[in-house]
Each structure stands twice: as structure tokens, then as C-alpha cells.
Amino acid sequence: MIGRIRTQTSEASQFLVDWMEHRTGIVTMLEHFLYEPVPKRGAWLYTLGSAVLFTITLQFLTGILLLFYYVPTTDHAWNSVSYIMNDAYFGQLIRGIHYWSANFLMAFIGLHMGQVFFSGGYKAPRELNWVVGVILLLLVIGLAFTGYLLRWDQDGFWASVVGMKIGSYSPFVGGYVVHFLLGGDAVGPATLSRFFAIHVWLLPAAIAPLIGAHLYLLRRHGVFGSEFEYTDRLAKLHERQRMEEYARYETVEEDEGEPYVGRRDRADREGYEEE
Amino acid sequence: MAELQKDPITRSDFLGFGVMGAIVGAILTIPPVAFVLSPIIKTDVLGESDVGTGWVEVGPVSKVPAEEPTHFVVSFPIQQVYGTKAVENPNVQDPNEKFTLRNAIWLSWKAPIKEQGRQGSNGDIIGKPERPKILDQKSSGFTESERKEIMSKLNVLSNSCAHLGCPVRWNEEKQLYLCPCHGGLYDINGGWVGGPPPRGMYRYTDAEVREDGKLYVKHKFNIEPGLNKQHPYVV
Numbered sequence A: 001m002i003g004r005i006r007t008q009t010s011e012a013s014q015f016l017v018d019w020m021e022h023r024t025g026i027v028t029m030l031e032h033f034l035y036e037p038v039p040k041r042g043a044w045l046y047t048l049g050s051a052v053l054f055t056i057t058l059q060f061l062t063g064i065l066l067l068f069y070y071v072p073t074t075d076h077a078w079n080s081v082s083y084i085m086n087d088a089y090f091g092q093l094i095r096g097i098h099y100w101s102a103n104f105l106m107a108f109i110g111l112h113m114g115q116v117f118f119s120g121g122y123k124a125p126r127e128l129n130w131v132v133g134v135i136l137l138l139l140v141i142g143l144a145f146t147g148y149l150l151r152w153d154q155d156g157f158w159a160s161v162v163g164m165k166i167g168s169y170s171p172f173v174g175g176y177v178v179h180f181l182l183g184g185d186a187v188g189p190a191t192l193s194r195f196f197a198i199h200v201w202l203l204p205a206a207i208a209p210l211i212g213a214h215l216y217l218l219r220r221h222g223v224f225g226s227e228f229e230y231t232d233r234l235a236k237l238h239e240r241q242r243m244e245e246y247a248r249y250e251t252v253e254e255d256e257g258e259p260y261v262g263r264r265d266r267a268d269r270e271g272y273e274e275e
Numbered sequence B: 001m002a003e004l005q006k007d008p009i010t011r012s013d014f015l016g017f018g019v020m021g022a023i024v025g026a027i028l029t030i031p032p033v034a035f036v037l038s039p040i041i042k043t044d045v046l047g048e049s050d051v052g053t054g055w056v057e058v059g060p061v062s063k064v065p066a067e068e069p070t071h072f073v074v075s076f077p078i079q080q081v082y083g084t085k086a087v088e089n090p091n092v093q094d095p096n097e098k099f100t101l102r103n104a105i106w107l108s109w110k111a112p113i114k115e116q117g118r119q120g121s122n123g124d125i126i127g128k129p130e131r132p133k134i135l136d137q138k139s140s141g142f143t144e145s146e147r148k149e150i151m152s153k154l155n156v157l158s159n160s161c162a163h164l165g166c167p168v169r170w171n172e173e174k175q176l177y178l179c180p181c182h183g184g185l186y187d188i189n190g191g192w193v194g195g196p197p198p199r200g201m202y203r204y205t206d207a208e209v210r211e212d213g214k215l216y217v218k219h220k221f222n223i224e225p226g227l228n229k230q231h232p233y234v235v
């Protein structure tokens, strides 16, 4: 009985999968996206990028949920956050996730960049992915900065004032930066409106396609494994050496053999030059 | 590329495309850019301010004690988004409801500077604050010369820290203004004593006592740069 149900369901699901694959190619696509060989050593470090992706996704999901109750006006912003915290079901959870995930996101991005930097993963042909990554970092910093004002409490308010005043010290454009962020020359309703617009529309809209580009470039070149490429290279090298050695046994007479080490050096060099 | 080369662009094509491109490009970009940047155009190019430029009442100067500063909260009317005249007037529900910018003002009596300090190394050495004698006799109806004397002895300071704008408050224990954000310290005259601020506290430059004994100010500050030579910005 159980056995029959099992075979039937697996057949049915197989049919469904095949049907979808036939029409959309989605299964191969998913396989392509989900399965990626990574180097064995330090494999866990390669999850940092996924951690960033995961936390950003959480930000998008919880952010959209917060918008159901959040009111971006000076007279109601704080009250609406208070409502989220005290009255809405699971409000504390949703807002808490948005808050903590924002914090962890920054940490993950730092670690992820460190991993790429120290493994040399930004080198050719992956330079552009580093560039896209840096733009993403700046956009996320912008999101973290603009999000903090939205609470419209003492913490968020003064942190934003301090942040804007730091901006006022930028060379040549300081005044413009502040007036742009303030939406005038005083903290007021315009300030909150623009921070809201930037936090909820401008930056998420800019970030989404760039995440796409980042992932596309990643899949195009594969994850950079210093080990991975290195072992690959080593294997090729050894293969070449073996072939050469065979050739030597066949052509060269034993007694006038050159020192083996020299040959190995040359093969090494050639191996690298080819790369 | 090859396709394009077969059909070369002539000079008039090029100019036509260039001119049309510029016109269409301008039509498409100017409105949204000007829309988003209108605060910059208004404040930096046209020199307008969101904050009302008129006199605003602070409070009776006789309330300022002899030894300690005291603060008043003032509300400057502002014109921003739903605070603008165009929006406010047609739908007056409560004529008293104004959109305002609330600022705290610290008032104290000047303490004579015995020895000028040096910004960045040590603060001024100061004496005891001097409260004008006239205030012991009356709290309003001052004559012209009495008002002059009061104003020459009064410190009218903005509570916005000269470092990055946090609100400073008077610390009774230390007898100094202390900034909660990065620990900037100022003496009772608003002079720099310690911490990151590059200069002393901002003073209101337009302040006057009137016959009713109350202080009035305009939203204007002395904003000479401090040690870092940057033009400060009072938020």
C-alpha cells in the first residue's frame, strides 16, 4: 500500500518536473543556479556570499511587511512603529528581524569581502564582480543609513543628524549633500519623506538588478577557488611531466640523462606561462 | 558595427541626431532631476530658507539664574512639504496649528574670561558669571540702556553641538555643557573646553530683549569655521 503510493507520487512528480522542464527549462536552470562545485578546503567560507543574499532577502520580505503599518510622516512615524511593536501580531518579530538582519547583513558583507580579498578572488576575469560588489556595499550602507531615521525616535533621529553633518564636511559639495538629504535647510517633514522614498523605493530598486548582475557574473566565471584552480593547474602540470618523462625514457639513453630537477623546473615554468 | 559602416552617418545626420538627442534628453531628464533636487535649488541657488526669518519669543530673561544656564524651547515656523503656506491656508482646521522646528536655546550670564584658552589644547580660564544688577529690581519695562547692558552680558547659545549637531546639556556636577554623542565639553560661555568639537557652541547672532522683559531671537547663528577650517552647518 505505502509502497504503491510512494511509486505513484514519485511518478507523478517526475511527470510534473519533466513537463515543466520541457516547457521552461527551469530544472536545468535551477540545477545550474543551485549546484556549484566549490573547493574542499575552506568550503564554509563560500557560504558567506549566500549569507549576504539570505539576509538581504529577509530585508526585502520584512521591509515589505513593515510597510503595511508604517506611516512615513513626522507626526505618525513613531506611533506607527510603536503600533507595530505593541499591537500588530508578531510585529516585534517582523521588526526585530528587519533590525537584526540589517546588522548581520553588514557583518556578513564585511566577512564576504574579506574572504574574496584574501583569497584573491577579485583577480581576472572577476574584476567586474568586485566592482559590482562595491556598488552593492555602498547601496546597502545607504539603506542602513536611511532606514535608521524612519523610526523617528531619539536614537534614529540624532544618529541621522550626526550622519548628515558628517556629510556636510565632504569637500566642495558638503552643503548640497545636506540640503539634498534634509530636503531643505531644516530637519522636518521633507527629511522623513525623502529618507522613506530612498529607503523603500530608490535603493531597493537599484540594488535588485545589481544583485542579479552579481550572481550572473558569479555563475559565468564560477566561484573563485584559489585551491580549486590551483589543484586543477597542478593536475595538468603533473600530467605533462608524466608525458615528458615517458618521452625521455623512449628517446634519451640512460647514461646521458640531464639532471631531473632542471626539467621539472622548466615544465613548471611552461605550465604557468600557459595559464 | 559592420552594418553601420555600410551606411555611414553623414554630417547632417550626426548634427540632427545630436540636436534632437540633446532636446529629447533635456525634456526627459530636467523635470525629474529638478524635482528631486528642488531643495538644493531653493536653498543653495535661490538662497531661500525653510525656517521663518522673523523674531520668535524665547522667554523672560529674569528667569535666567545667576550661576547656572537655563534652557528655553523655541518654535520657529517652517515651510516644508505639508507645512507650506499653499497647503496650510486653504485647509485651516486649527489656525493655531503651525508646523514648527523646535530648538532649545541655552541662556546664561557671561563669565569674564581671565585667560584666553587655545582651541584644541585648553579652554578659557573664567570667573564667575555676572548677572546684571537691574534684574534684582525689575523683570520688565527696561530702558534702552538697561536692555543694552542685559544683552552685553547674556549668552544666547544654540544647543546644537558644534561637532556633529547632537543636543548638548548642562552638567551640574562638572559645571560644563556636555554633548551626549562624543563627549564634547563647553564652558558656561559656550567656549570649547574638550572633546571633538572644532570650535565653541553656536551663538544666536540676532537676539534682543524688549520692554516686556522677554528675549526674542531670529534663526541665525555665528558660523565661523573652527579649527578644521570647514564651514560648519547648524542643523
Ligand code: HEM
Residues within 6 Å of the ligand: A056, A059, A060, A062, A063, A064, A066, A067, A070, A081, A095, A098, A099, A102, A105, A140, A143, A144, A147, A148, A149, A150, A151, A199, A200, A201, A204
Ligand atoms: C539591504 C536592505 C535593507 C537594510 C540594510 C535596511 C535597514 C533598515 C534599518 C537599519 C531600519 C531601522 C530599523 C529599526 O531600527 O527598527 C529599517 C527600517 C525600515 N525599513 Fe529597511 N532595510 C533594508 C531594506 C528594506 C526594504 C527593501 C524595505 C521595503 C521595501 C524596507 C522598509 C523599511 C521600513 C518600512 C522601515 C521602518 C520600520 C522600522 O523602523 O522598524 N527596508 N531598515
Ligand code: FES
Residues within 6 Å of the ligand: A162, B161, B162, B163, B164, B165, B166, B179, B180, B181, B182, B183, B184, B195, B196, B197
Ligand atoms: S556631536 Fe557633540 S561631540 Fe560629537
